[in-house]
Amino acid sequence: MTQTPAPPDSLLTTVPSDTVAVAEHAEFDFNHLLEHLYDSRTLEYPGGHWDIPPFSPVQIAGLTIDFSVTKHVFFLLLAAVLLTLTAVSASKKIRKSVVPTGFANLIEVFVVFIRDEVVLPTMGHAGLRYTPFILTTFLYILIMNLLGLMPFGASATGNISVTAGLALVAFVMIQISAIRAQGFTHYLAHFTGGVAWWLWPIMIPIEVLGIFTKAFALCMRLFANMSGGHIVILALLGFVFLGQSIFFAPVPVLFVVAINLLELLVAFIQAYVFAMLTAVFMGLGIPQEEHGEHGH
């Protein structure tokens, strides 16, 4: 009878139970490999690990919320700190001279890229006020994705709660930018889609559903790309144990190196696509001066 380790409840579980079911006579612990994907309350660093002490649950409006720091929350905060340090140091350097040098030059490449290739073509000049938001989205997701590729790192974007939060922020910003640009009544009129009045009962639910599916797609795309990449890496690493010989080991390791390089590309592309799609959706709601409003 084949022994399969007990599968976890759901890949989307943020914090699994602390007792991990161990396969009874497997040569290697499948669940130990999977632990790299899931959220956990222990942080690993070279030389050991640290069990993060949990905060006591907080009661808000009848819900019991656990605000304690887990591995993915730690990397969220780490990415935020890194981004803040990066942006503040680069902006300080730019204040000194108009022509940036060194580190500020690198950051300016990203800023100019976002402004000229992402914000201006999609939102026009009316959208330049949202450049900081798109830039923050891009750089934050990029840093989170890259942290997942570091040794002892975990990508917070591999957790669906994190990407859901990012998509929620993007969703709110898309609606706010549309309301700001068109006015609330015109924004509501947008849901009819410009069809005849007797088609409104069909059109309005579809349009309302449409704004939610856009945000949901943003969430799922980022989550699945990041966690899927890590699953592939871990699956290939499992081949090392399948080979049971040190002479076979270089083959999976070479595959893993190649997949890691692909994951580096995917990290950049997914951050760019998230920022670009947010800009596109925001641009759909901002009336353009040259050729009238972008329709549906």
Add this chain to the structure above:
Amino acid sequence: MDQAIEVARQAANQWGYLAAGIGAGIVVLGAAFGIGKLASAAMEASGRQPEVAGAVRTSMIIAAALIEGATFFALAICILLALK
């Protein structure tokens, strides 16, 4: 009796693995077909008009990411099937 229940449960789960496997195969089929068509159109356009190659490449990457997004929806469902 417990052993019989366990065997029955594992036997029922086999179909979930099969469904996940077949589903993942079909998903990759659709995605590869779509992205292949997209890439061929991009190559043709770049060949005809090399000066727009940059813009074509950008649009190609965006479209590929959108197609992959739909792929990953289906893949997530396959994973849910496999883990049930």
